[in-house]
Amino acid sequence: MATGRGSHLMLGYQKSVSAPAGDHAMCWLADLLKGKEKMANELVPESPLAQLQRQLDAARAELQDFTYAVSHDLRAPLRHINAFAQVIAEDWPDMPGEVAGHLATIRQSAQLLSSQLEGLTQLSRLGLQTLNVQPVDVGALAQEVAEEVAAKYPQQPVQWQLATDVPQVLADATLLRQVLVQVLDNAVKFSCRRALAQVELTWQTLEGGRCQITIRDHGLGFAPEQAHALFKVFGKLHPVREFPGLGLGLVASRKLMERLGGAIRIEGLLGEGCCVTMDVIRS
Missing domain, CATH: 1.10.287 (Helix Hairpins)
Known part of the structure; x- marks a missing residue:
């Protein structure tokens, strides 16, 4: 049977011999193609990878x-x-x-x-959170965040060296802003023992339509072998009394970057500062 939209249906037909009140006939029509598709989907075994992904999604939801x-x-x-x-x-x-x-x-x-x-x-x-992915001006966003961070630490002079020619990236501006707030705030906070904090933002193009944004400071830094601890829940490497915080900022930043289809890494040397690298999708 052809439909008005040009597609075809395979219908099953069934009628009632004894009609109500004796003056009407009754029949039932069923789309057999849909039934066959449903049966075929039920008969196709789930691949091991799809099964693992489904179990992983369920475990994540349960953990949340x-x-x-x-x-x-x-x-x-x-x-x-x-x-x-x-x-x-x-x-x-x-x-x-x-x-x-x-x-x-x-x-x-x-x-x-x-x-x-x-x-x-x-x-x-x-x-x-629902993503609102659109082109984002990272340079302007970083400058805005830097001004807020500087106002938070009025006693700490900061020399900002933020690239202004950073290409636009595809991201949710709100989520990317949260990551920049965390990284730039850490850069200034852990430079408090220096007379002048220095924070630098640079970028470079990567293959596959991606962009790498690097934020470097010259603060306390950390031993390279301790880098993995910074992405653990409540992971802190410095005294809480001197450097307040819960140790959740970088954990959240990693989750946010993963949601944006990117990644974040951190490297450091004790007494020489650290370098945070973010890979994002270029607009």
Whole structure:
């Protein structure tokens, strides 16, 4: 049977011999081609690679759900701990110094864990954001982020050397901006022991329509064999008291770059700074 759009259907026909009220005939039509296609799809075995990919996607979704649920459910007990510690401090103003110190440790630990849980929640949601891929002016975006970072560290003079001729790349501007914020913020933060922080952004063309963006600083750096630890959850190589942070920024940056079809790497030398390289799709 030909349709009005020029395609063809293979129909199965069935009629009813005894019609209701004796004055109507009833029949049923079924598209046999669709039925055959469905049966064929069900009979074709799933390839090992497709099966592994399906299992991996399911595991990732389950992990995201678990991380969000755990981080969400633990917040209420932490709020209670912090609130009761505050009540004790207010009701016992003349408590011994040792007790006051223990109480302060309890509150600080609860606040730290609360921040870590919030970070995990945000990390678990990175894969759920809808992408808005379009040409992005990396040079202008980096300049904008650099101004914000400089305002965050008013006591730290910074010499920015940001290439202005960076070609446009195909990316989600919001996600790429988050990566640049993390990398440039780290570059300045870990250069605090220098009288003048120096941050350089360069680029080069890669094969396959890609572009490599490199951000280099001359800060504390790290031992090369420790680079892998920076992409682990809560991975930190320097004292938290001197360099605040949760150790989630680079983990998030890697996930964001993977979502953009790119990659991020980091190299460093202790006392000489580090170099962050991002591979992105050129517009």
